[in-house]
Amino acid sequence: MKQVYWIWLSQCFHTGSNLPAELCKALGGAEEIFRTEPGNFPPIQGLRKDHLEALGNKDLSAAQRVWEQCRALKIGVLTWEDPRYPQRLRHIYGPPMVLYYLGDLSLLHQPVSIGMVGSRSSSLYGMNAASVLSYQLALQGIVVVSGCAVGGDSRAHDGALRAGGMTIGVEACGLDVNYPADNTKLRRAIARKGLLLSELEPGQRPSSKYFSVRNRLISGLSDGVVVVEAPQRSGCLLTARLAVEQSRDLFCVPPRDIFSRQCSGVVEFLRDGAKPVFGVEDILNEYRERLEGADLRIPTPPAGKTPVQAASSVSENPNSSQSFQEDLPPVSKEAVTSLSGIPQKVYQALCGTMQANELAELTQEDAGKVIAALTELELDGLVRQLGGGRYEKR
Numbered sequence: 001m002k003q004v005y006w007i008w009l010s011q012c013f014h015t016g017s018n019l020p021a022e023l024c025k026a027l028g029g030a031e032e033i034f035r036t037e038p039g040n041f042p043p044i045q046g047l048r049k050d051h052l053e054a055l056g057n058k059d060l061s062a063a064q065r066v067w068e069q070c071r072a073l074k075i076g077v078l079t080w081e082d083p084r085y086p087q088r089l090r091h092i093y094g095p096p097m098v099l100y101y102l103g104d105l106s107l108l109h110q111p112v113s114i115g116m117v118g119s120r121s122s123s124l125y126g127m128n129a130a131s132v133l134s135y136q137l138a139l140q141g142i143v144v145v146s147g148c149a150v151g152g153d154s155r156a157h158d159g160a161l162r163a164g165g166m167t168i169g170v171e172a173c174g175l176d177v178n179y180p181a182d183n184t185k186l187r188r189a190i191a192r193k194g195l196l197l198s199e200l201e202p203g204q205r206p207s208s209k210y211f212s213v214r215n216r217l218i219s220g221l222s223d224g225v226v227v228v229e230a231p232q233r234s235g236c237l238l239t240a241r242l243a244v245e246q247s248r249d250l251f252c253v254p255p256r257d258i259f260s261r262q263c264s265g266v267v268e269f270l271r272d273g274a275k276p277v278f279g280v281e282d283i284l285n286e287y288r289e290r291l292e293g294a295d296l297r298i299p300t301p302p303a304g305k306t307p308v309q310a311a312s313s314v315s316e317n318p319n320s321s322q323s324f325q326e327d328l329p330p331v332s333k334e335a336v337t338s339l340s341g342i343p344q345k346v347y348q349a350l351c352g353t354m355q356a357n358e359l360a361e362l363t364q365e366d367a368g369k370v371i372a373a374l375t376e377l378e379l380d381g382l383v384r385q386l387g388g389g390r391y392e393k394r
Helices: 002-011 019-027 030-034 049-056 061-073 105-109 124-139 152-162 181-193 208-220 235-245 261-271 281-292 307-311 333-337 341-349 356-363 367-379
Strands: 076-079 098-103 113-117 143-146 167-170 195-198 224-227 249-252 383-385 390-393
Touching: 002 019, 002 030, 002 061, 002 076, 002 098, 019 030, 061 076, 098 105, 098 181, 105 167, 105 195, 113 124, 113 152, 113 208, 113 235, 124 143, 124 152, 124 281, 143 152, 152 167, 152 181, 167 181, 167 208, 181 195, 181 383, 208 235, 224 235, 224 261, 224 281, 235 249, 235 261, 249 261, 249 281, 341 356, 341 367, 356 367, 367 383
Parallel strands: 113 143, 113 224, 143 167, 167 195, 224 249
Antiparallel strands: 076 098, 098 195, 383 390
16 A cells, blocks of 8 residues: 555654655655665755664554554545645645544535634633634534644534534544543544544654644644634644744634733734634635635534524533533543552642642642643543643542
């Protein structure tokens, strides 16, 4: 299978590298690159000795195992040379050579796609905005793209699905990895009614480095990106900056409170010229001509409900669990007793609902290590992440 060569090529470089695309432009494709000896590669800026050593390793067994694993898991493999590969990604910096997917690939080729991003600790206002705007966009046949995280991302996907519309979830882990655990039901719904994508092989667990490179795909797959709510250091601000670099339209939902730190990042972009979104028309007006001449997949809205009623299912308590939370298997004693190190300290310190900084103070551990431990505990099904950046034991 030619797909194995593309998996091999992606394994030769770090995630997000632009070098595979440069090599393809020079040599033609993954198989041609595979058959090129290290001494015969053209001079390409940034191509180092360690890259040449990786390219010189002609063992395809690791790539073959990934391909076979995808077949066993029924995960699709979409490569750079496939005509179904999204044109929107071909021209970004560092396009992935391989996309792993579950769902409907036709969503990659719809006339208009809008990225919807927000903080994991979004307020009730932010979550409602993400949900309602996504619902209303989906009713117009627009694809909603987001990152499957808790908070604003989840509300964006949920709003589009409630409209019977189309949504793409871009993961920062392998598609077989259950993260975050509370979004299991949501991801299944996206795979069934929309499209789940990842450039990471099955089995890859989430890592901070993957979230940052994942964001370029959210913006790259979109014609415009809407930032719902974000503090200064939020990861979704990186998506917004990438959207500008990729010449995408940038929209921001005006803050409910101009003095709130939760909205400080949005204020900065609005000052710099981002388009304010006071309603869905502010987004639709930018793509009116394209929408009018397109063959759109318009869903049938739920009967008897206004868009706000149908889209907005957020509890009055912004720290409550998501409405689409799935019943998970009970916590096993073995999983708890097998804990050690920082995850054990964090789990023992977690009482009621707490934030990572509170746990860091209690355990006297670095905040970054505590967040990593919480991610591990969540993957193991021992804790769940709530709105507002809070965690609780399961």
